[in-house]
Amino acid sequence: MGVKQAEMVKSKLFRFTLNEVRSRHCFLERRGLYQTPDKKGQTLIVNPKLNSILTVDQDTFLAQVAKASAEEYDVFQRLMAREWQAEEHQENFEAVSDDDEEEKDEENEGKKAYMRRKKK
Incomplete structure (x- = not known):
């Protein structure tokens, strides 16, 4: 995902199952709304924050972040x-x-x- 360790801790990443994280991340990635940063941490698009991907409920995630049904x-x-x-x-x-x-x-x-x- 190309996320820094401090951001992982702040977003409480490790409270979620691997399947939940993979599912939301892959969904955004395949919709073109998330791009894994290169080695220098740069992307062509602005990626959503990890907090907005994981800590929100599914309806909010779909409506505001993924823009999907x-x-x-x-x-x-x-x-x-x-x-x-x-x-x-x-x-x-x-x-x-x-x-x-x-x-x-x-x-x-x-x-x-x-x-x-x-x-x-």
Whole structure:
């Protein structure tokens, strides 16, 4: 998000779940209302303050910050939930594939070592 640590503490960021923060941040980002600052902390647009993103109720957030309807936000949340599940599934699949490859490598190494010992 490109937010400084002091602003995170003032806005009580850590009282919110990761899904709430991700959902609101991604919603604004995909609507073009939030831009992650570059390494120098500069953006082409003026980003809303973290307080106005997190500490306000959903109706205020949608009306004043996101300028969207509740229906749009609901649809977005459902799509994001699917997207996050797909990412998790892909990560789990890759982790299992990596483990299988490591096990096969270990088995082959063990067989090679056994064969070497046997030949001697």
